[in-house]
Amino acid sequence: MASYEELANSVIRGNAPKVIELTKSLVESGCDPLEIINQGLIGGMNVVGARFKVGEMFVPEVLMAARAMSSGVEIVKPLIAEGDMPSAGKVVLGTVKGDLHDIGKNLVAMMLESAGFEVLNLGVDISPEKFAEAVKEHQPDVVAMSALLTTTMLAMKDTIDVLAEEGLRDKVKVIVGGAPISEEFAQEIGADGYAPDAASATELCKNLIGQAS
Amino acid sequence: MSHSITELIKYMDRAKTGKRVTLKEWDYEILPKTLKEIAKKYGLEKTCDPKNPVNTDLELADQFFKAGVEAALRLGLYNDDTETIITVTEEELMSSVEAAPAELPIGKGREQVVIKARKPSDGVPPIYGGPLSIQMNEEYYIPLIETTLKSRLVDVHEGPSLDTVYGSPLLANTPYETAAGFYEARLRKEAQFRAGRQGMGNMLISSSSTEYGNLAAFSLFEQPQIALVLIPSALKTNYCSLHKCIQTLALGGYIESGSPNMMGGYTAGPECSAIASIADDLLQFSIHQAHMSGAPVYDLRYSGNCGRHALWSQTVSTQAVARNTHLIMLKTINQVAGPCTEMFYQESIVGFVANSASGLSYTIGPRSAGGKYKNHLTPLEIWFTSAVFKGAAGLSLEKANEIAKELIPKYEHLHANPPIGRSLPELHDIKTMKPIEEHYNLYMKMREEAKALGIPMPADGVLC
Structure with missing residues (x-):
């Protein structure tokens, strides 16, 4: 079974196909969709944000990571009631x-x-x-x-x-x-x-x- | 043919027929992906060595030049207003570079100076224009400039900029900008007269970034003067810039055009930003019919370029163009610390030595306190930066790198939160323009420190 850590790492690398594959795998395994978002997808993006801030990642890489995250969110979103969708x-x-x-x-x-x-x-x-x-x-x-x-x-x-x-x-x-x-x-x-x-x-x-x- | 309105119109026509892409596609896809592919193709990925912030490998600089040429040909400039790409052929690019001037005389009589293309470690001193366009109260404009221009270390007059016109706020894209063009031009003339510098060359115009101010100011000076055509961002143009180019050519002025390449932004890391900077430099001579280019590299994290990565990126791109062309380049050296701080002087020594030794022809400066704080500009910072820039002529890249390695560790930890220093009225008696003792002492001390580092420091002719 895929792990949240693997999913976060795929977001960090900006690997959208892998993010889609892992997100589907986690959904099929019965993981909580909110946990998939918070621990896997947003978790990965938090690392990206921190690396961007210290100059270890640049805009193009951040963009690829953001797109990878979005491709995962699109899979999970229909499984979450509208009001429960996390928003900062x-x-x-x-x-x-x-x-x-x-x-x-x-x-x-x-x-x-x-x-x-x-x-x-x-x-x-x-x-x-x-x-x-x-x-x-x-x-x-x-x-x-x-x-x-x-x-x-x-x-x-x-x-x-x-x-x-x-x-x-x-x-x-x-x-x-x-x-x-x-x-x-x-x-x-x-x-x-x-x-x-x-x-x-x-x-x-x-x-x-x-x-x- | 160089510097012709008909040529410029040819490229403007291309904006109507060029490939249509959205701004997002350009910024997020086309620009970063093309630069990355080119960096990989030429083996330039991860060549930045932050431990050696001034590049000393000239073969590497030549390889960057080849990559920059390919980037210029594959990318062209994106026109924000038409959302199209203006491309150039290899023949157009090379012929415009070939036809570009290697020398530009500016100013009249004894005020004339010649801005010349330089090579790395060139013994001919570069030209200094000052001060940069930092916001200043109207009432300080003449005292500041009269005093500043008393030193012959300042060859060309550029800033500062006003944020009010006859006391009213200067608002963008309004008739206030036209008024600012005329108004600033008159203030310039008065200050130059008082300093005994009538006839000196000008970069026009500091208080207005649009075509309104440009046209107004140009109408009041005998030509040629230099127009500052600051394009929206790396490898872009727009109708405002093209307006200014046409006005300047028609009135007999010189066009300086280009834009900072934001390292960490769409042009990614130091290597891709260097490639973008070279492409940006080259394309100005065809699409904008420029007489000189201006494509520095700034680090997005602190909006300056006296830290390791941006300095490396700017030195390798400057060396690349200087070695492989006779183009005149203007690049700014951006400090983030303010007047009367040791950090300002340390950043300045590093940045101006590195760029002078890399073959930069011309700069305008300084950007004290990152240009963020009103009235944070005094004559002493202007004279100091010019003395370092000129004094570093002939220094080797190895020496420049040695100086950078010694000084950068003293301030790089302060980039995120630099000391902003103090303003002109806090550091000078505005009536006499005499500096306070602390300001004077620090200036003299830092001149001695620069000399101790091996930089011959020409006298300012006013205080020393």
């Missing part, structure tokens, strides 16, 4: 108005999804009003904003202001990141947190959601 939380994510850069934002999306978050990636050049609409519609735990330019980072404060005007600010945590952003800037504009990199963004979301609950 919901995050609305976007690059702010006027800014078309997306490498950092997409990395954050990928790392969050891999860590079990539900991610709504709004894309680039997202106006404060669009962020507010997304918050109303999807009721996320966290709004994550990215900016690469000093001329666009100011839109982060505008977004926070619009969330406040719409009465939404107290309902979500707001985090910011991007090359010109610092912890001090995050505090200055009234964000709840700042993440210097994609792996830290995942930890930050976990911490903020943990505090809120």
